[in-house]
Amino acid sequence: MNETASSDVLERYSTVAVIGAGVIGASWTAVFLAHGLTVIVNDPRDNVEAVVNDYIRKASPTLRALRLSTEDLTRKLRFEADLDRAVASADLVQENGPERVEFKQDLWARIEQHVPAHALLLSNGNIRGQDRRLSAISPSSSAIRESRDEIECAKSRDFRPILACLGEPGRTPD
Numbered sequence: 001m002n003e004t005a006s007s008d009v010l011e012r013y014s015t016v017a018v019i020g021a022g023v024i025g026a027s028w029t030a031v032f033l034a035h036g037l038t039v040i041v042n043d044p045r046d047n048v049e050a051v052v053n054d055y056i057r058k059a060s061p062t063l064r065a066l067r068l069s070t071e072d073l074t075r076k077l078r079f080e081a082d083l084d085r086a087v088a089s090a091d092l093v094q095e096n097g098p099e100r101v102e103f104k105q106d107l108w109a110r111i112e113q114h115v116p117a118h119a120l121l122l123s124n125g126n127i128r129g130q131d132r133r134l135s136a137i138s139p140s141s142s143a144i145r146e147s148r149d150e151i152e153c154a155k156s157r158d159f160r161p162i163l164a165c166l167g168e169p170g171r172t173p174d
Helices: 003-012 023-034 048-065 083-087 101-114 150-156
Strands: 015-019 038-042 077-079 092-095 120-124 142-146 162-165
Touching (some): 015 023, 015 083, 023 048, 038 083
Parallel strands (some): 015 092
């Protein structure tokens, strides 16, 4: 992707809601911040701010090695305990919840009620085949991100999971 196209994408998706801030969610938070995006983190844990800030601090050397900026990295970081408010202004939602289909169905049903229509919707996980029926989200704006096991990601600090986009059933990618 050339620099102009990259800049256009970052401008279009400038506000990201990261839902779930375990190892994967905290990793995405760090990467999004390093690209200058505003990130709103939603996670039910009481200590989520300390956990995410500690993860970002530990991830900084890796981000620098990837030639990403780490200066004032948390300047555009916010935390929002209320899911509805967390996604209300998002241009992109990155979901990182537990790998339970019923949980994800319920979570996406809630997200879908409050996210702007233009938002790009992404999910992190190992959802396969028939489990890709997570909710009635518009298939053309959703994606499933398949990544390695969280422990393996934590060990390798791999910030580049594979992205598999889901289009409308029966439609081939352009």
